[in-house]
Amino acid sequence: MANTKSAIKRIRRIATQTLVNKARKSKYRNAIKKMNLLLVEKKKDEALKFLPKLNSELMKVAKTGIIKKANASRNISRITKKISAL
Structure with a gap:
């Protein structure tokens, strides 16, 4: 457990940031899934x-560090x- 006041504050900050990161990652994954669905349906x-x-x-996700920039570029x-192949 955190001993100092700053460490306690940092734990709170990390908890909120974790929620933000999870939301961003979920949004990114849903976008990928939607695109894959469109590709499967050949739309x-x-x-x-x-x-x-x-x-x-x-x-946006790459900029915030949730995934690496190379990963985003590769996906795109x-x-x-x-x-193009459709």
Whole structure:
């Protein structure tokens, strides 16, 4: 258990930040799932419309450090390639 006042405050801060990070990660995962669903259903037009939103979501998550930037770029690249193949 934390002994100092600053450590106690830090524990509170970490708890709130954990909730924020979980929410962001969930939002990012849901966006990926939605895109994969569009790809499976071969809805190219809808996938192309959703692509900028997905890119934005991935970059926001990468910027905040929840996933690495390379991971976000790789996901965007792979999804774009799949859309092109439709």
